[in-house]
Amino acid sequence: MKKKILIVEDDNLISTIFRMFLKELGYDLLGIVEDGKEAIRLCEKLNPDIVLMDVHLGGDLDGIQTTELIKSKFDIPVIFLSSDTEESTIQRVINTHSYGYLVKPIDKKELGISIELAFYKHQFDLDQKMREKRFRNFITDSPEAILVINEAGGIEYLNCLGLKLFRTAYIEDLMGLQLLSYISDEYQEEFKEKFDRAVQMGQGIEYTHLKFKTIHGDPFDVGLTAAHIEFNGKNNLQFIIRDVTQEYAYREMLAEKADIINHFHDGVVTFDLNGMVKSWNNGCERIFGKSESDMIGKPYSDLSLSGREKSFAEDLLIPTEKNSNYEVELLFDIDGKETYLKLYSSMLKNEKGIDKGIVCYVRDVTVRKKSQLMLEESERRNKDLINAIPDLIFVVNKEGIFEDYKMDDDSVLALPKGEIIGAHLDKVFSGEALKLAEEKIEKVLNVGFMEKFKYEMKTTKGEHWYEARITNLGNDKVMVLVRELHED
Helix, strand or coil, X not given: CCCEEEEECCCHHHHHHHHHHHHHHCCEEEEEECCHHHHHHHHHHHCCCEEEEECXXXXXXXXXXXXXXXXXXXXXXXXXXXXXXXXXXXXXXXXXXXXXXXXCCCCHHHHHHHHHHHHHXXXXXXXXXXXXXXXHHHHHHCCCEEEEEECCXXXXXXXXXXXXXXXXXXXXXXXXXEHXXXXXXXXXXXXXXXXXXXXXXXXXXXXXXXXXXXXXXXXXXEEEEEEEEEECCEEEEEEEEEECHHHHHHHHHHHHHHHHHHCCCCEEEEEECCCEEEEECHHHHHHHCCCHHHHCXXXXXXXXXXXXXXXXXXXXXXXXXXXXXXXXXXEEEECCEEEEEEEEEEEEECCCCCEXXXXXXXXXXXXXXXXXXXXXXXXXXXXXXXXXXXXXXXXEECCCEEEEEECCCHHHCCCXXXXXXXXXXXXXXXXXXXXXXXXXXXXXXXXXXXXXXXXXXXXXXXXXEEEEEEEEEECCEEEEEEEECCCC
């Protein structure tokens, strides 16, 4: 398509020459006018591609004034034509940002070259403006804070979210200032190093965590990236910045919790639904003698359960799913030693409430368990001993309550066994005998040595003398062995 040319020239001879040149060069001449006002009217009506403008026009508007109006209203490129080379004229022309200045007399070839250069330069400028417009729209509408920083570190531009990031509504508070001044002191050296390298090497900045400051000096955490762009005709760095203060606070909270859990004396272990170990704290290392690196990803069966099939589903998964919070005591063989562990388990769920694993709190209860077993064994032996002795025997606790007794003939006391168990000493003993029994029992419990005393008691067989021997059984209990005294 031929480029459309409008000539604005008040000299008929020169106009005729230009008409001939343009025809020979293959351009479409829209018309020739002699004054600025008519030039503006035709530009609005015909929209030429190029205007050839005489600097010194007659009438109300000279060529420079007319060009300023054409540029502001229609953005049409203008090439000046003049024999005037005065500095003042040239300066006025420069201020209009024209696309050329040809000094008369004008060569045809030179005119053609100037028209082509002006046309393509104007097209380039239009493309550049469109790109900048799209870029500004992108920045304005972006869901992230965007800052444009020049190579000296100054703030060239920022969008609304960028203003919000720094807690201001006024772009004037930040424009032209150094971004470095809004970075917390402890992060300035790191930022400057990365920024300088990006400028020198012509590369971007990969995701980085820093601490910024608002215009009021309040710190906040950000994550940022940067890329090179051309903005206002110059190389700049475009920063995309996101406020991650809450995210980092949450991460720090999780790290603190993890550190606390990791330093529990007791163990904390998590399993996935297949029974594979997902986490393993220091307490587990102490209890099982296995490091975190040894256990992560290993199955539940590797925990050295003693003497039976090792089933994660039976031991933990199924009962925990049923009870939400589940307690179980299991025997483990750890380094050849029987170890009793109490496991407290709960289900782990994801953000949608779907089960994703189990967390177990593990406590070593071996000492307590073995003490309990020893006590049970002791009580069993005491009962066996009581049942093997034919005399009257009572087991009494520190409150003076009968917990057990053995006697060949219940009729001696005139009381059935069911009425004695759970009764107080005064059910059997009375008067001086009761007082002696309470004193001796208290002494045996406090000192530990065997005590004995004699007393007379009325039975179904009449008045008889007895000797009571009191022995400490442990666990705040005594055994009272009663023998009838016979005359020699």
